[in-house]
Amino acid sequence: MKILVANLGSTSLKYRLFDLADGQERLLAKGGFERVTDYARAIGDCLAQLKENGAIQGEDELAAVGFKTVMARGVNGCVRLNESVVRAMEEYNHIAPAHNPPYIAGIRMFAERMPGTPLVGLFETAFYQWASEASCRYAVPEAWHALGIRRWGFHGASHKFIAERSAELLGRPEVAARVRDLYVGGPGAAVADPPLRVISCHLGGSSSITGIRNGIALGNSLGMSPQSGLPHNNRVGDLDAFALPFLMRSAGVSLDEAERILCRESGLKGLSGISNDVRDLVGQAAEGNGRAQLALEVYVHQIRHWIGAYYLELNGLDALVFTAGIGENQWRIRQAVCEGLDQLGIRLDAALNERQRATEGAIGAAGAPVRILVIPTNEELVVAREVKRHLENNPNHHTTSNLK
Ligand code: AMP
Numbered sequence: 153m154k155i156l157v158a159n160l161g162s163t164s165l166k167y168r169l170f171d172l173a174d175g176q177e178r179l180l181a182k183g184g185f186e187r188v189t190d191y192a193r194a195i196g197d198c199l200a201q202l203k204e205n206g207a208i209q210g211e212d213e214l215a216a217v218g219f220k221t222v223m224a225r226g227v228n229g230c231v232r233l234n235e236s237v238v239r240a241m242e243e244y245n246h247i248a249p250a251h252n253p254p255y256i257a258g259i260r261m262f263a264e265r266m267p268g269t270p271l272v273g274l275f276e277t278a279f280y281q282w283a284s285e286a287s288c289r290y291a292v293p294e295a296w297h298a299l300g301i302r303r304w305g306f307h308g309a310s311h312k313f314i315a316e317r318s319a320e321l322l323g324r325p326e327v328a329a330r331v332r333d334l335y336v337g338g339p340g341a342a343v344a345d346p347p348l349r350v351i352s353c354h355l356g357g358s359s360s361i362t363g364i365r366n367g368i369a370l371g372n373s374l375g376m377s378p379q380s381g382l383p384h385n386n387r388v389g390d391l392d393a394f395a396l397p398f399l400m401r402s403a404g405v406s407l408d409e410a411e412r413i414l415c416r417e418s419g420l421k422g423l424s425g426i427s428n429d430v431r432d433l434v435g436q437a438a439e440g441n442g443r444a445q446l447a448l449e450v451y452v453h454q455i456r457h458w459i460g461a462y463y464l465e466l467n468g469l470d471a472l473v474f475t476a477g478i479g480e481n482q483w484r485i486r487q488a489v490c491e492g493l494d495q496l497g498i499r500l501d502a503a504l505n506e507r508q509r510a511t512e513g514a515i516g517a518a519g520a521p522v523r524i525l526v527i528p529t530n531e532e533l534v535v536a537r538e539v540k541r542h543l544e545n546n547p548n549h550h551t552t553s554n555l556k
Contacts, residue, residue, distance in 0.1 A: 154180070154208060155539050157218045157532040158198070160258040162250055163187055165194040169207050170536040177533065181207040191254075192261045199265075214269055217262050218539035220309050220531055221273035222251040222378060225300060229278045230335055230538040232546070233259050233271040235555050244300070247377045249415055250387065263555035270549050272539045274335075276378075279308030279315075279362075279369050282339055287371035305372030307354045309531035311362040314352040314473050317527050319367060321512075322471055324348050331367040336541055339368055349466040351459055354529065355485065356476030357385040357428075361455065363462025370465055373458045379415060382454045383447075385428035388418035389454065423447035430478050430485065452488040459489070463496065471523040472498060480510050480528050490524065497521030 153173050159166040166184030170177060183201055188194045202208045219233065224240035231237055238256055245252045262271055280288070280303075288303045290296075312331060319327035327348050330340060343366040350364040359382040363370040373381035375390070383389040391414070399405050405413075413422075421428035424447035426436055436444035463469050473479075474486055483506045490500045499517040508515050508526045516524035543549055 153215045153540055153543070154213055155216050155218055155536045156198075156202070156214050157220070157535045157539075158195075158258060158262065159184075159220060159532065160191075160254045162254050163189070165191065165198060165258065167198050168532040168536075169202060170533065172536060172540045177537075179533075181205055191258050192265070195258070195261050195265060211266055211269070214266070216270040216272050216539050216543055217266070218532075218535040219255060219259060219271065219273045220276060220535050221255055221259075222248045222276045222306065223304060224275065228275050228281060230272060230274045230542045232542070232549065233263075233273045233555065237273065238555060246411075247300075249411065251378055260555060270543065271555070272542050274309060274535045274538045276306040276308045277304045278335060279312045280305035280372055282368050283371045290376070301376060303371065303375040305360075305362070305369065306374040306378050307358065307360045307362070307372065308369075309534040310354045310475060310529040311352045311360075311364070311369060311372070313529050313531060313534050314354075314362075314475055314527055315350065315364045315367050315369070317512075318350050318352070318364075318471050318473050318525060319348060321525065321527075322348060322350075322523065327367045332537075334367065335538055336545065343367070347466075349468055349470045350473060351462045351466070351469060351471075352473045352475065353455060353459070353479050353489070354476045355382075355455070355474065355479035355482075358387070359384055359451075359455075359476070359478070361458035361462065363466050365466055370462060382458065383423065383451050384419040386416050386419045386421040388414045388422070420447045420451060423450055430482055434482065434484055448485070448488070452485065455485075455489050469497065469522045471525055473525045473527050475527050475529040480526055483508065486515070486524075486526075494520075498524065500524060 155170050155172060157168045164186050165188050168179060169181040171180050181202055185194045199211055223244050224237055225243040227237050227240045238259060241252050241256055259271055290302055292301055316328050316331040327343055348366050352362045352364060354360050361373045379387040380390055396410060399410060424433055424444045426444055427433060433444040433448055437448055478485055486505055490498050497520055499520040500515055501517045505515040513526050514523060515526060
């Protein structure tokens with residue numbers, strides 16, 4: 153079963169093609185386009201590449217196209233992307249301005265180009281469906297909560313991958329199996345003691361931390377929108393709600409301009425005034441640039457803040473996992489995060505940490521109670537797996553219509 157997973161950014165289209173037939177998971181092709189201004193053309197080029205390199209003979213070979221959709225009003229989990237789901241995504245365009253509009257545009261173009269192929273979205277909020285009510289609520293009136301003003305949590309595909317893979321690596325196959333079946337079967341029966349306690353740090357262009365007990369997320373540092381939680385590359389992270397009306401009243405900044413700055417000119421870029429890329433900041437900080445250093449310190453401070461919150465909620469920790477572009481590649485950030493936590497059982501092996509880059513591996517000191525792992529995430533594989541299940545569980549999917 154060939155499933156194409158399309159990852160749509162505001163100016164990029166990346167793709168992976170999987171063959172999930174016969175219990176095997178094979179990556180047949182991957183590629184992408186940067187600085188995209190014409191999505192229709194990029195989609196055409198993507199399909200042309202797949203044919204040129206022999207991954208598919210024709211587009212009708214694709215069982216489905218999967219999307220790592222971010223959020224939609226009243227929709228969660230893995231769903232067929234029909235007109236009502238896309239409209240529900242549109243309703244949250246202003247909450248996820250860097251994410252929802254490009255996805256919606258891309259989905260509509262795929263639907264036009266491939267009207268007979270099921271388009272299926274796995275929402276990034278799906279992994280937090282079993283988090284406690286208390287962890288999801290903001291202290292606002294009920295009517296606001298009903299509008300969706302609550303903590304949703306994002307990066308669900310990535311943290312789910314880490315939950316499953318870390319359970320395998322820690323010798324807990326029953327927890328890994330629970331995670332694998334989560335979106336189909338729900339949490340199922342309780343897992344026998346001892347509990348498996350994992351903190352997953354997805355550190356990349358967008359960053360978030362999740363505490364995971366026995367494969368189930370306790371919550372996520374991202375709240376109502378993908379601009380919250382830790383500072384991101386150019387998005388703000390957590391900010392006191394009263395900062396915005398203050399800024400608008402006292403500095404005359406319009407709502408549109410404030411939104412633009414919070415979404416494009418803030419985060420590591422805003423703090424440093426230099427770059428949204430941690431590689432640049434590490435380089436500049438080493439040369440004595442104080443603002444680059446400050447941006448990194450704020451970032452690390454916030455990461456530690458969230459690790460601390462989940463460490464407490466988990467009543468200890470079995471594994472601290474680093475993933476995504478920064479988590480997988482930046483040993484200095486990992487070192488700063490783990491600094492001085494030996495009393496909590498978190499001790500790095502400095503040499504292993506420095507060497508570990510872009511591959512899976514353990515970087516903790518021998519004998520330390522908490523395992524420290526680098527696990528490259530594979531969000532597209534999680535999407536493809538769920539799309540396959542969705543098709544299998546909805547045998548009439550060929551007769552269900554796509555978008556109008
Ligand atoms: P992501 O959104 O997961 O692609 O992560 C992007 C971030 O990861 C950027 O801030 C980069 O600085 C960082 N990053 C990506 N690749 C590398 C690498 N090979 N070495 C160091 N940092 C990297």
